[in-house]
Amino acid sequence: MGGSVIALVRDETIAREILSKVLSRGLAPRGWVVSIDNGG
Numbered sequence: 001m002g003g004s005v006i007a008l009v010r011d012e013t014i015a016r017e018i019l020s021k022v023l024s025r026g027l028a029p030r031g032w033v034v035s036i037d038n039g040g
Helices: 012-024
Strands: none
Touching: none
16 A cells, blocks of 8 residues: 655654654655755
8 A cells, every 4th residue: 555654854864764664664665865955
């Protein structure tokens, strides 16, 4: 089945841990860690 999970985190390491858990539990078929700059 699969779906979308969006998590806003400040730390890339934590983001990767969350993504790993989401994927391993089958909550989403694939995922990405995206970095956003401060728009300056």
